[in-house]
Amino acid sequence: MLEDIKEVYYSEEQLHQIVERLGKQISNDYKGKNLMLVSILKGSVVFMADLMREITVPCSIDFMCVSSYGSDTENKTGVVKIVKDLDINVENYDILLVEDILDSGRTLDYVRNLLIDRHPSSIKICTLLDKPERRAVDLYADYSGAEVPDEFVVGYGLDYAEKYRNLPFIGVLKEEIYTN
Numbered sequence: 001m002l003e004d005i006k007e008v009y010y011s012e013e014q015l016h017q018i019v020e021r022l023g024k025q026i027s028n029d030y031k032g033k034n035l036m037l038v039s040i041l042k043g044s045v046v047f048m049a050d051l052m053r054e055i056t057v058p059c060s061i062d063f064m065c066v067s068s069y070g071s072d073t074e075n076k077t078g079v080v081k082i083v084k085d086l087d088i089n090v091e092n093y094d095i096l097l098v099e100d101i102l103d104s105g106r107t108l109d110y111v112r113n114l115l116i117d118r119h120p121s122s123i124k125i126c127t128l129l130d131k132p133e134r135r136a137v138d139l140y141a142d143y144s145g146a147e148v149p150d151e152f153v154v155g156y157g158l159d160y161a162e163k164y165r166n167l168p169f170i171g172v173l174k175e176e177i178y179t180n
């Protein structure tokens, strides 16, 4: 698995610092609110598990599983399939969407609009990584861990064709892995 990685972008230690900072910000901003973390599966599972433990205010959690890519590396269509919906009624909750990476923005734009229709008290976005130069819709993250250039990254929950999610760091895949 390691031999497929061209370069490490964020080490375990760096990721820990990033998540700690986000947790502090969120804990500060959501004092007295009714916070629900909504993890967008599967990519955000590692980030979610670490982030929730850095949050010091009470919160609920739920999971939504969406799929848009198959094994391709780009969401060209904006078509998002809800594989698993939320269990909890989001009315009266302050939702924070927890995502691994904001790329074109189409996935989160779709999910955000879907949840807005269910009348939560508020809805914001927290993404570990942001690829701003790739944005195809007008969407921004309220909380962002780090920006990455337009390269395909894996690890810490992020996959290529369902692999590499268990790498503890974020790295760039060698191009020959996904062009072959």
Ligand code: IMP
Pocket (backbone or CB within 6 Å): 043, 068, 069, 075, 099, 100, 101, 102, 103, 104, 105, 106, 107, 108, 151, 152, 153, 154, 158, 159, 160
């Ligand atoms: P968007 O709809 O284009 O913003 O795509 C968001 C989703 O695409 C993320 O939740 C990831 O699952 C996937 N994705 C986008 N860029 C990458 C990447 O560099 N590595 C792994 N997955 C990615």
Ligand code: MG
Pocket (backbone or CB within 6 Å): 043, 069, 158, 159
């Ligand atoms: Mg993915």
